[in-house]
Amino acid sequence: MDVLLVEDDDSIAEPLVDGLARYGICARRVATGAAALAAARAEMVLLDLGLPDIDGIEVCRTLRHHADVPVIMLTARGGEADRVLGLELGADDYLVKPFSLRELVARMHAVGRRTTPGAGGGHGSPEGAQRVGDLVIDRRTRRVRLRGTPVPLAPKEYDVLVALAADPGAVVTRRTLLETVWSPNFFGRGKTLDFHVACLRRKLGDPACIETLRGVGFRLAVTS
Template structure:
């Protein structure tokens, strides 16, 4: 595996690269956000938020616009707002400093497993049509009545997961563990936020039905569930 480490602190970057090498992971390092946006991303991006030029959250957002590469944010920031915002901008996980190399590698493996799960779900049907809704996994784009929906990466993954088995209730924990991370710290507020924004973009709240205390299911408005 080859990772891009975006970290300006030499005292953190060098031992981290050495530790990762013991797990067979090769590290390419850059020290600024601008360099990260020009670099080859490899198989993974480890992104510090406290960069000297561009805020790491903005770097995450811009990387996610051009690539689906897994991103783990590494930061000393303790504010929950930063963590939630980073995840909503498309990061796959968040690891506060200080951390051990062993924990980071475990997180990377967990993200890789979730990424493969989503990929398998998407590959079952390259273009899925549900009433006026079409999900094209080849282009990672959803269309409603022929019009492209402007979905964030998390909104798209949430829609794909729910659409994999229309009408079936997907429990909240499975959604969080598939689209976000195991032991997600956001207490479900981020999931509810994404469901609300996805409903708005679909133009009808009936697309996503809430089974209180259980989870959500995707239904075509006007059809019997």
Template sequence: MEDDESIAEPLIEGLARYGIVADHAVTGAAALVAPPYDVAVLDLDLSSLDPPGLDGIELCRRLRRTRDVPLIMLTAPGEEADRALGADDYLAKPFSVHDLVSRMRVVGRRVRAAPTADPVRRYGPLAIDTRTRQIRLHGVPVSLAPKEYDLLVLLAADPGVVVDRRHILDTVWEPDFFGPGKTLDFHVASLRRKLGGAGWIENRRGVGFRLVVPA
């Protein structure tokens, strides 16, 4: 979903070079009634709203309620990633088609591999709803950025077990990720802060991190 034709058309052509067939929904209403698709790419700040009030965030929420499809949100430069809450991933403009294709493949694999059992996982006072990607701590909603959520889910998959840093980067970001060296540490620090303290995530220096559920 992209309301700017000057962005949408070159993007569709670029995706075609990677063998990806893309349809362009000009309005939010069109996106909601579009045929089934494998991945949805939404612009966070839609300017041509149809119907009024259906911006990128609201469209994401409605798609979450009606379709089981991976969602990638496009954000403006410097825009807070927290605003993309509810999407599986986000990508800041400007971006390359290669970057978008990499994100599409990663979220596609991640969603296909997700378990279909009870979507709510509980770890003491912490509850993770994998269907809605919502987090609650002592019953209170916790707002996480997409990568923070994915990091928490990965650590929570086996509480108490140390997850190797390289494995975290390959899983939460993408295989052979070579971004800024402190990317993972920054997200861990942010996640600890939002969970109310460092005790939830333990650092094994030089190895990785593990989730520690309070007694």
């Protein structure tokens, strides 16, 4: 795995690069937000929020605007507001310092499984495209079309849609969605999930396309 590590603290970055190498992970390290945005595309980004030039939140926002690369935030900011903001901006996971190398590697592999195109299989063509009514989800390219028109989705919006589309019409609990799309250790109040579902409904053009079962979860409505 080719990883971009964005960390300005040498005492953290250098042993982290060496430790990841022992797990067969090649980490290219940069120390500023500007260098991260100018770096060659990586398979995953490990992003410190406390950078000397650009706040890591802004770096994440910009990365998400230009590329669909998995991002794990590494930060000393452990407050719920910071975690929710980071996840809503598209981070795939959020790890608070100090953390163990084994936990980080486990999180990286989990994020990789969730975000790799086609990893979830699917009902549809051999290329990984799934049709649910007028909606087509192509896992190979992570693209969605509605009646033939592309639907631009943020990475987490896409992941929520894929989780719901795994069994169209079936209820997916809130906890299952949070653990599948974000992290098994996500203990926020779930507002970030409601935010992404609301965005999905708006982009799909029909509030009824995703039904809410209050206090339970959501389901993707099956239309002919």
